[in-house]
Amino acid sequence: MDFWKTIKVLLRRWRVAVPVFAVSIGLAAGVYVSVDTEYESSGTIVLTSPTDGPRVAAEQSGPADRVNPFLAFDASLNTSATIIIQKLQDPTVQEQLVGGNKQIGYEIGNGQLTGPFIVVVSLARTPDDAKNTVAKVLDKARTELKQSQEALKAPVSTFITPVDIIAPTNAEAKTGGKVRFAAVALALGLIASLSSAYAMESFNQTRKKKRSRERAQQEWQHQGSLEQNGSSGETARMHPVSQKPG
Structure with missing residues (x-):
């Protein structure tokens, strides 16, 4: 019943509702055009154990066995991946990797994968910036892993090795944000159109x-x-x- 009442009001007050809705469509189109397109690229590496194991025997390198501290506990690879992820999530490190460019950003995590995966996703205003940022972050992850093991004086033969699973992908345009903003503008315009029609109807x-x-x-x-x-x-x-008579 309310639906048909609304239709009748719109038909009676179309001289008000139609222009308002037309302006709203124009605003939605303007919002879509004005919002910058973002490009997304991603890449994945996985950490692998050394083929010779986490330990170097005493007779090979010294008076006592030497072990890689990163491999001295359960779920060592997963923990090592988490340590690297935490380091690269530091805001200071992020600012250094993107060169202070506010139009470039990245996220790093395990991608909800089971295992010692490091997944990087970057968003930027240009395809090259997105892809290059993924490459930089993955290189930084490799460097951090190597430096951390060197700092703990782990034998080189026991180093954890990062292996590429997915190289930085070609960036793809992400228009979801533009569509959402335009949809909000259009919805507000529809509300304004209905409100103007009802306001005129109420006034009359x-x-x-x-x-x-x-x-x-x-x-x-x-x-x-x-x-x-x-x-x-x-x-x-x-x-x-x-x-x-007188």
């Missing part, structure tokens, strides 16, 4: 009711005046003035 209905009340009041006053005049004439006929 109020004006009609006011005119009806004024007309009814005038008719009532006119009828009362007639009745009053009629009563005065009857009174005059009921009490005639008589004159006696």
